[in-house]
Amino acid sequence: MKDVRATPLCEMRDMQKAFGGIRAVDHVSLELYPGEVHGVLGHNGAGKSVLMKMLSGAYRRDGGQIFVEGQEAQIDNPRDARKYNIETIYQTLALADNLDAASNLFLGREITSSMGFVNDPMMEAETRKIMSRLNPNFRRYHTPVAGLSGGQRQSVAIARAVYFNAKILIMDEPTAALGVAETQMVAELIGELKRQGIGIFLIDHDIHQVKLLCDRASVMKNGRLVGTVNVADVTEDDLLGMIILGKMPDQAR
Amino acid sequence: MTDTPSTPAADAQPNEPTRLKRTFFQTLELDIRMLGMVGAFVLISVGFQILSGLRNSGGANPIDWLLNGTFVTPRNIFNLTIQTVSVAIMATGMVFIIVMRHIDLSVGALLAFASAMMAMTQTLVMPGWLGIPLGSAWIAPVAIVVGVITGMAVGALQGWLVGYLTIPAFIVTLGGYLVWRNVAWYLTSGQTIGPLDQNFQIFGGINGTLGEAWSWVFGAIAVAVTIWAMVRARRLKVAHDFPVKPIWGEFLLAAVAVVLVFGFVWILNSYEVPTARLARDFAARGETMPDGYTTGYGIPISVLVLVVVAVVMTVVAKRTRLGRYIFATGGNPEAAALAGINIRMLTVKLFMIMGALAAISAVVASSRQTFHSNDIGTLDELRVIAAAVIGGTAFAGGIGTIHGAILGALIMQSLQSGMAMVGVDAPLQNIVVGMVLVIAVLIDTFYRKRAGV
Numbered sequence: 001m002k003d004v005r006a007t008p009l010c011e012m013r014d015m016q017k018a019f020g021g022i023r024a025v026d027h028v029s030l031e032l033y034p035g036e037v038h039g040v041l042g043h044n045g046a047g048k049s050v051l052m053k054m055l056s057g058a059y060r061r062d063g064g065q066i067f068v069e070g071q072e073a074q075i076d077n078p079r080d081a082r083k084y085n086i087e088t089i090y091q092t093l094a095l096a097d098n099l100d101a102a103s104n105l106f107l108g109r110e111i112t113s114s115m116g117f118v119n120d121p122m123m124e125a126e127t128r129k130i131m132s133r134l135n136p137n138f139r140r141y142h143t144p145v146a147g148l149s150g151g152q153r154q155s156v157a158i159a160r161a162v163y164f165n166a167k168i169l170i171m172d173e174p175t176a177a178l179g180v181a182e183t184q185m186v187a188e189l190i191g192e193l194k195r196q197g198i199g200i201f202l203i204d205h206d207i208h209q210v211k212l213l214c215d216r217a218s219v220m221k222n223g224r225l226v227g228t229v230n231v232a233d234v235t236e237d238d239l240l241g242m243i244i245l246g247k248m249p250d251q252a253r
Numbered sequence: 254m255t256d257t258p259s260t261p262a263a264d265a266q267p268n269e270p271t272r273l274k275r276t277f278f279q280t281l282e283l284d285i286r287m288l289g290m291v292g293a294f295v296l297i298s299v300g301f302q303i304l305s306g307l308r309n310s311g312g313a314n315p316i317d318w319l320l321n322g323t324f325v326t327p328r329n330i331f332n333l334t335i336q337t338v339s340v341a342i343m344a345t346g347m348v349f350i351i352v353m354r355h356i357d358l359s360v361g362a363l364l365a366f367a368s369a370m371m372a373m374t375q376t377l378v379m380p381g382w383l384g385i386p387l388g389s390a391w392i393a394p395v396a397i398v399v400g401v402i403t404g405m406a407v408g409a410l411q412g413w414l415v416g417y418l419t420i421p422a423f424i425v426t427l428g429g430y431l432v433w434r435n436v437a438w439y440l441t442s443g444q445t446i447g448p449l450d451q452n453f454q455i456f457g458g459i460n461g462t463l464g465e466a467w468s469w470v471f472g473a474i475a476v477a478v479t480i481w482a483m484v485r486a487r488r489l490k491v492a493h494d495f496p497v498k499p500i501w502g503e504f505l506l507a508a509v510a511v512v513l514v515f516g517f518v519w520i521l522n523s524y525e526v527p528t529a530r531l532a533r534d535f536a537a538r539g540e541t542m543p544d545g546y547t548t549g550y551g552i553p554i555s556v557l558v559l560v561v562v563a564v565v566m567t568v569v570a571k572r573t574r575l576g577r578y579i580f581a582t583g584g585n586p587e588a589a590a591l592a593g594i595n596i597r598m599l600t601v602k603l604f605m606i607m608g609a610l611a612a613i614s615a616v617v618a619s620s621r622q623t624f625h626s627n628d629i630g631t632l633d634e635l636r637v638i639a640a641a642v643i644g645g646t647a648f649a650g651g652i653g654t655i656h657g658a659i660l661g662a663l664i665m666q667s668l669q670s671g672m673a674m675v676g677v678d679a680p681l682q683n684i685v686v687g688m689v690l691v692i693a694v695l696i697d698t699f700y701r702k703r704a705g706v
Contacts, residue, residue, distance in 0.1 A: 058591055079593035094591045098584035098651035099577075107581055108592035110574055117572040125493045 007070045009034045009199040010055070010086075010168050015064035017050050024050040026223040027064075032168065032199040037190060039210040039217035039231065040203045041243055047223040048203050049091070052170045055201070056088040057081035068168070079108070087166035091173045091203075093157040097146035101138075102127040104145055105160045130159045134189065150177040158189065169193065169200045175209065187213060207236045221246040281502045286645055286700060290660050297664065298325055301671035308675060324671055327524035331550060333667055334521075335458030338555045339364075339618045340633060341662035344640040345566040346610035348658045349576075351641055352583040353603055354650035355415065355422035359429030360611045360637055362437075363407055364630035367615035369437035371400040372446040372625035375453060393452035400612040407433060408608025409601055416600030430634065438627050447624020457620035461554040465522045468551030472518035475560075479510045522549035555617045559659070562613065567655045569606075579603060584651035639686075640665055643693045647701070665689075 008031040017025040025047045032038050040048045053059040055066060057078040066073045068084045075081050081088070095104050102123040110118045111126070124141055131138045135155040145153055154177060161169055171190075175183040190200060190213055204210050210217055211231060219226040219242040227248045229238075238249035278285055302325045306318030323329060343360050350357045374396040379385040385392065407429070414425045448454075455461025463471060483503060490497045525547050535542040570576040578599055582589040590596055614633075619625050644661030646653030665686060672682045 056591075057593075077593065078591050082593060088591070090591065092587070094585070094588040096581040096584035096588050096651070099581055103577060103581070104588075107577075107589070108594055110577060112574070117568075118574060118577055121489045121493045121495065124495065 006034060008032060008067070009036075009069060011067040012051070012055060013065045013067070015051060015054055015066075016062045017047075017054060017059060018062055023223045025054070025061075028220065028223075028225045030218055030225070030228070032201060034197045034199055035194050036216065037194055037200045037202055037214045039214035040201055040220065041205075041207075041210065041217055041239065042220035042226075043243060046220040046243075048220050049172060051220070052088070052172060052201060052203060055081065055168075056086060056170055058088075082109070082164070085165060085167040086170070087161035087164060087168070088170040089157050089161045089172060089174050091176065093153055095145050095153060095157060098144050100144060101131070101141055101148075101156045101159075104156055105130075105163060107160075109164065126163070127159070130163050131155065134159050134162070135185070151179060151182040154178060154182065154186075158186070162189075162193070166193075166198055169198055170203075171200060172203045173205065174202070175204075175206070183209075207239050210239065211236055219243055219246075280498060281506060282498055286697075287654075287657065287660075289696075289700075290644070290657065290664065294660065294664050294667065297667050297671060301667070301675060304671075304675045324674060327520050327549075329670075329674070330520050331459075331524045331553070333663070333670060334556050335553050335621065336670065337659075337663050337666040338458070338553075338559045339614045339621070339630075340636045340640055340666070341559055341659045342562050342614045342617065343607075343610050343633065343637040344644065344658035344662045345562055345655045346607040347637045347641040348644070348646050348653040348655055349566075349570070349579050349603055350422075350607055351638075351646045351648060352650055352653045353579050353600070354583055354586070355600070355603070356638070357411075357422065357426045357429075357604070357607050358634050359407075359411065359426040359433060360607065360614075361630040361633035361635075362430050362432070362434035363404060363608060363611040364615045364618060364633060365627065366407065366433040366437040367400040367404045367612040368619040368625045368629050369441050369446070370403045371396040371453075371612075371615065372449060372619060373440060374399045375450045376446055388451065390452065392450045396450065396453060397616055400615055401609050404608035404610070404612030404615070405605045406608070408605040408611075411608075412601035412604030415604065416597040434627070441625070441627070443627055445624055445626045449620055449623055449625070453616070454620045454623055455554050456558060456616050457623065458553045458555050458617075459550065460620070460623070462521075462550040463552045463554070463557070465549050465551050468518045468522055468549075471552055471557070472514050475514050476511050479514070480507055483507060518552065521553075522551050524550050526550055555621070558613065558617060562610065563655055563659055570655055575599075575602065580651060636662075636665060639690050643690060645697060647697070661693075 010032040012028065012030045015025050015028045015030075016023070028047070028051055030038070030040075030051075040052065042048045050059060054061040054064075055075070057075045057080050060076055066075055068086070073080075073084050075084065075086075096107060099107070102120065105127050106123045111122050113119045127141065135152065138152060138155060140148060140152070145156055148156070154174070158174065161171075175186050178186065187209075190202070193200060202210070202214060204213075214231045216228055217231050217239060218228040219239070221243070224246075226242050226246050229242075229249070231239075234249050241247060241249060278288065299319075302322035303315065303318045304322075305324050306320065306322035309323065310317045310321040312318075343364070347357060347360070375392045379389070379392050379395060380387050411422075411425050411429055414420050415422045462468075483506070487497055487503060526549065528547070531546065531548070532542050570580070578589065578594045581592070582594060582596055582599060586596060615630070618629055622629070640662035641653065641658045642648070642661070643664055644654065644657030644659070646658060668686055668689060669682060672685060677685070
């Protein structure tokens with residue numbers, strides 16, 4: 001059942017992370033291939049977010065290795081992850097509410113003039129360009145993002161991940177705060193990114209959504225990997241069984 | 254960027270009703286909050302002018318009161334500006350501190366420490382230990398460098414304790430509040446040190462002013478720079494096809510700026526140097542003073558220092574990554590960390606900036622009284638925090654402006670000296686200032702709720 005199209009875009013081998021005595025991630029290995037949407041499922045506290053945060057550099061791993069395009073990657077902080085074109089859309093969106101859309105989009109990677117000053121007009125122009133693609137109705141470029149709607153904030157967070165030529169994209173419940181139309185928009189975007197050969201880790205609680213969007217899905221329970229399946233080969237009930245009972249479906253065994 | 258409550262109407266969806274309600278101020282892209290503060294300042298000034306006029310002239314004619322007041326006079330405005338400078342300089346740094354959700358209670362004590370170091374450098378170390386003669390041109394610059402290094406070193410230490418060892422800033426700087434003034438006391442054995450170097454004293458206000466001609470030159474340069482900045486900003490917007498204000502709005506704002514700058518210069522130039530002092534100056538140069546000769550003081554050097562500090566700090570806040578990161582971290586520390594910002598190092602830099610500004614304030618404060626004393630800068634930490642907060646810096650972090658803090662310092666100082674002028678009792682003065690502080694924050698809270706920022 002392993003996909004053998006190419007070397008994995010990203011491979012996490014034997015990842016471990018403990019908080020106090022609790023093993024949040026316990027010897028988990030995953031691969032992500034170019035153009036693949038890889039669902040990461042599990043209950044709250046199953047360890048999926050912690051696993052993804054080790055990849056994005058937000059947490060430092062206790063053990064394990066990360067390979068990007070076959071080369072071992074040293075990821076100890078978010079800056080490192082960005083260097084390997086790993087971009088993350090956090091569930092909390094991780095936006096500075098007091099800054100406007102452009103400042104958030106370029107936070108940590110500002111465009112500067114030759115004298116080292118931040119070039120706000122340039123950043124705003126770039127923001128307008130990408131937002132016109134992602135969310136054509138977006139107009140509020142000078143408002144602090146605190147004043148935006150949930151969907152608008154989400155589109156700023158997505159724009160930030162997409163703008164910097166992500167190769168590996170981590171999406172932590174990207175549609176949790178969205179309405180129907182906006183969810184559809186995200187689904188279309190995921191399809192488009194997939195066609196560009198970007199690999200996507202998608203954390204989602206909505207099984208239906210996972211069936212619709214994902215190629216493969218990995219299920220975690222209590223920090224351990226239950227298994228990875230081809231989504232096309234299993235039913236929604238099979239996936240639920242993996243999440244709740246922690247056992248692999250019969251036909252995938 | 255963060256501070257202006259923006260102009261929602263300018264960006265609103267076309268179908269939103271706010272589009273129709275574009276007000277005059279929104280068209281000019283003016284910060285309503287800022288206008289409110291300017292209004293409050295004008296109100297305070299006119300109020301004290303009338304009250305002091307009433308004391309001076311009596312009678313029942315309000316016009317007489319206005320004309321006979323002593324608050325809005327060149328002399329009082331001159332004094333007001335030089336009294337505000339020290340607190341205002343530190344308030345610009347306190348904006349950054351509070352924006353990043355910290356506090357610095359040690360600035361008054363740090364000012365005293367830097368002042369002691371500078372005073373000892375110029376009266377003991379350089380003349381005594383190094384044999385540089387008193388009055389040497391080297392003394393003032395070296396002393397100032399020593400002071401600024403002292404301030405930055407203490408700031409770095411406190412920033413390291415806050416950022417890397419994660420001790421709350423309140424505790425670290427409360428400790429600093431007790432430590433640094435007494436380090437200064439220990440170094441100076443509690444003695445008052447003075448008189449300070451003559452060149453050093455030019456930063457003290459009345460002992461160092463530009464004079465009439467150079468004040469006009471400064472005003473002209475300030476106006477030219479302002480207009481250049483406005484033209485440049487507009488050109489950049491046009492180049493990117495962003496919406497711009499109507500051209501009449503630009504001209505109106507430029508005209509206001511010109512009137513304000515030249516008006517300020519004119520007022521300070523109208524404060525005349527006493528004839529006796531002029532005669533002394535002429536005599537010192539071996540000349541005789543022509544009959545009827547008068548001249549004004551012009552802009553104090555200390556005010557020039559404040560202007561430079563204000564411009565630099567505003568540029569840091571709005572045009573540098575450092576400033577952007579300080580505001581981002583204040584708005585959402587977690588988001589800033591996930592964006593790869595090194596918050597620990599940023600905290601060290603933050604407190605170093607505050608330390609440097611406390612040292613610059615120490616230059617102004619000690620040269621104004623022409624000596625170093627142990628109690629210099631006492632209670633300044635509270636005035637500085639109050640100025641920043643009255644100026645619109647939000648304690649929740651992420652929001653604040655440099656110009657607001659300076660205006661806040663000016664409002665506090667004018668309240669205090671205005672009340673002293675009209676003979677309000679000392680305890681009442683503090684009661685009023687305390688209430689103004691709380692009410693200012695209350696108004697701010699309401700305003701932010703309504704504006705949704």
